[in-house]
Amino acid sequence: METMKSDILISGAGxxxxxxxxxxxxxxxxxxxxxxxxxxxxxxxxxxxxxSALMSESLQILxxxxxxxxxxxxxxxxxxxxxxxxxxxxxKKNLLEVNFHADEINKPYFGKNYPNAILRAALFDEMKxxxxxxxxxxxxxxxxxxxxxxxxxxxxxxxxxxxxxxxGADGRSSKTRALTGIEYIVKDYGQKAITCxxxxxxxxxxxSTEFHTPGGPFTIVPMPGNQSSIVWVDxxxxxxxxxxxxxxxxxxxxxxxxxxxxxxxxxxxxxxAWPLKxxxxxxxxxxxxxxxxxxxxxxxxxGAQGLNLSLRDVAALAEVIADAARSGMDIAxxxxxxxxxxxxxxxxxxxxxxxxGLHSLMISQSSLxxxxxxxxxxxxxxxxxLKNMIMHKxxxxxxxxxxxxxxxxx
Numbered sequence: 276m277e278t279m280k281s282d283i284l285i286s287g288a289g290x291x292x293x294x295x296x297x298x299x300x301x302x303x304x305x306x307x308x309x310x311x312x313x314x315x316x317x318x319x320x321x322x323x324x325x326x327s328a329l330m331s332e333s334l335q336i337l338x339x340x341x342x343x344x345x346x347x348x349x350x351x352x353x354x355x356x357x358x359x360x361x362x363x364x365x366x367k368k369n370l371l372e373v374n375f376h377a378d379e380i381n382k383p384y385f386g387k388n389y390p391n392a393i394l395r396a397a398l399f400d401e402m403k404x405x406x407x408x409x410x411x412x413x414x415x416x417x418x419x420x421x422x423x424x425x426x427x428x429x430x431x432x433x434x435x436x437x438x439x440x441x442x443g444a445d446g447r448s449s450k451t452r453a454l455t456g457i458e459y460i461v462k463d464y465g466q467k468a469i470t471c472x473x474x475x476x477x478x479x480x481x482x483s484t485e486f487h488t489p490g491g492p493f494t495i496v497p498m499p500g501n502q503s504s505i506v507w508v509d510x511x512x513x514x515x516x517x518x519x520x521x522x523x524x525x526x527x528x529x530x531x532x533x534x535x536x537x538x539x540x541x542x543x544x545x546x547x548a549w550p551l552k553x554x555x556x557x558x559x560x561x562x563x564x565x566x567x568x569x570x571x572x573x574x575x576x577x578g579a580q581g582l583n584l585s586l587r588d589v590a591a592l593a594e595v596i597a598d599a600a601r602s603g604m605d606i607a608x609x610x611x612x613x614x615x616x617x618x619x620x621x622x623x624x625x626x627x628x629x630x631x632g633l634h635s636l637m638i639s640q641s642s643l644x645x646x647x648x649x650x651x652x653x654x655x656x657x658x659x660x661l662k663n664m665i666m667h668k669x670x671x672x673x674x675x676x677x678x679x680x681x682x683x684x685x
Contacts, residue, residue, distance in 0.1 A: 281307040281409070282606065283596075284428055284438040286416045286451050288313050290327075290391065291568035291585045292444030293398035297340040298593040300405040302685055304600065307436055308408065310445075311415045314396045317345055322390035324470035324544050326504040328353055328483060328496055328579040330386040332680040333586045337394075339679055341404075345397035351497040352384035353377075354481040359534070361488050374482075384481070388496045388504065391582075416441075416450055419564075424605070426563040440607035441564045442592070447554065449570035455561040461573075464551040466491055467514035468576055469507040471546040472498065473529060476538030479503050484536060485577075492577050493532045502543055505529065506576050508551065518548050551575055555627055559619060560612040565592055572623050574630045584626055590679040591618045597685050618677075 283299060285292045288310035300306045314320065329337070337343055360371040377385045402408055411430065419428040419441060426441040443451025452459060479497045486493040491508030498504055507529075509517065517528055522542060530540040554573040559566050568585035592615050599611040679685060 278427075278435045278437050279307065279409075281305045281436060281438045283307070283440045283442060284309070284416075284426070284436050285442045285444055286310075287443070287445035287449075287570070288395075288399065288402075288410070289444060289446060289568070290395050290398060290582065291589050292442070293395065293402050294337060294340050294342075294586065295442065295444065295567065295589045295593055296408050297342070297398065297402055297405055298589070298679075298685055299596060300402075300408040302593075302597055302600070304407070304596070304606075306405075306408045307411060307438065308402075309411045309414045309416060309430060311413055311431075313410070313412070314392070314399045317393065317396040317400050320392050320396040322349060322393055322472060322498075322544070324472050324504060324547055325391040326388050326470075326496060326498070327391055327394070327582040328386055328388050329586075330583050331382065331384075332676075333583045334386060335682050336586050336590045336679045338682075339685065340398060340401055342394070342397040342401040345400060346389065346393045349393045349499065350387045350389050351479075351499050352481050353386050353388060353483045353497065354384045355483070356385060357482050357484045359484060359486045361486050388483070388498060390498075390504075415445075416454070419454055421562040423562075424607075426607075439563065439605070440596075443564065443566040443570040444568055445570055447552075447569045447573050449566070451564065452556065452566055452570050455564050455566075457561060457566070458557040459554060460557070461552055461554045464553070464575060466508050466510055466551045467548045468551055469505070469509070469514055469517060469546055469548045471505050471529075472543035473503055473505055473537075474541045474543045475501050475503060475533075477501070477536070479537055484533075486532065486534070488532070494576075494579075495533055495537060496579075501537075503537060506579075507532070508576065511550070514548055518546060553627065553630070555623065559588075559616045559623075563607045565612055565615060567592055572627060574627060577630055580626055580630055584623065587622060587677075587680065588619055590677050591615055593685055594677050594679065 282304040284307045285296050286309055288308055296306045296308050354377050356375040358373045414430045414432045417429050417431040419426050425437050425439055428436045428441055443449050445451055481497050484495045490510050490513055494506040496504045526540055526542055552573055553575055556571050559571050567588040574581045595611060595615045596606045599606045
């Protein structure tokens with residue numbers, strides 16, 4: 276059987292993998308992609324409960340793919356980020372609320388909320404317009420070995436691809452990562468995230484609200500019109516009990532947890548739930564291999580950092596490869612891949628620690644911890660300079676500011 280050739284083979288056609296393929300394909304490299312379960316075309320795709328709040332830097336990265344206009348009708352701006360602490364409150368007057376307004380840092384919005392399925396389908400449609408991207412249908416990588424200058428990848432359909440670089444964008448169960456033997460450290464939170472879309476009687480006013488509760492965050496994120504997406508985190512047994520409710524009881528539980536801020540609630544999609552874990556790898560690279568996104572790291576959904584972190588991986592790898600190609604260097608050399616890893620490791624480590632620490636703080640039953648958290652939120656609310664710093668640092672990828680995230684070309 277003839278061996279196919281490409282500059283880069285990307286395993287996984289999720290949002291990060293597709294974005295990387297488009298960026299590097301338009302740059303002029305020959306890209307191959309494999310994914311056993313590709314998305315449907317956008318015209319055949321409907322939103323479900325899985326959405327991502329993408330911050331401004333992530334939107335700048337995705338602007339370079341050309342896919343965002345395809346899904347603009349499905350998104351809503353996040354003009355205010357609201358935190359309501361309900362971890363100890365038993366009455367409404369005990370609730371502590373902090374609001375972060377984008378106009379306080381001279382921005383029209385912090386970001387926008389996108390349905391994952393819609394964004395993925397839009398990127399897939401856009402990918403098809405790039406002539407030097409070859410998508411191999413109904414296939415996944417089965418094995419690979421390196422020659423020193425190339426990776427020889429065997430697919431599960433028996434085909435072989437010779438590529439300078441294999442990129443693992445194949446998610447938390449990454450076959451690419453497993454084949455490299457890179458160590459993967461996983462933490463199970465004993466929680467599940469329930470997601471769904473809701474219709475509601477009151478306007479969300481483009482406010483994303485995150486309730487801090489003893490079981491985890493309950494987040495209402497704006498969608499177009501009087502619709503929002505829900506990310507509802509609770510411990511496994513409680514999440515299972517909520518998922519077992521009939522529709523009317525589930526809608527009432529949603530309304531109770533939303534505190535009436537969006538009025539009466541009805542389901543606009545079927546709820547789904549999945550177990551929550553965090554994970555990091557010991558390395559992002561191996562010989563002729565680079566890992567991005569959930570192949571390399573998983574975050575708790577608290578603070579909606581996951582896809583934003585993954586898109587910074589995409590931008591960094593695309594920029595490093597483009598710089599190497601321009602200078603005549605091997606795009607998969609040890610030097611090139613080490614440059615990518617060095618750019619990304621601090622951002623990944625710091626975000627992982629921060630999100631994990633916030634999660635521990637939220638669910639702690641210690642009175643002292645609760646008082647510290649309350650004091651911290653009160654200080655943020657009362658000190659404009661502190662709030663301003665948090666908005667700048669917490670909502671941007673300050674650890675890895677590249678060209679794409681600042682609006683410059685690749």
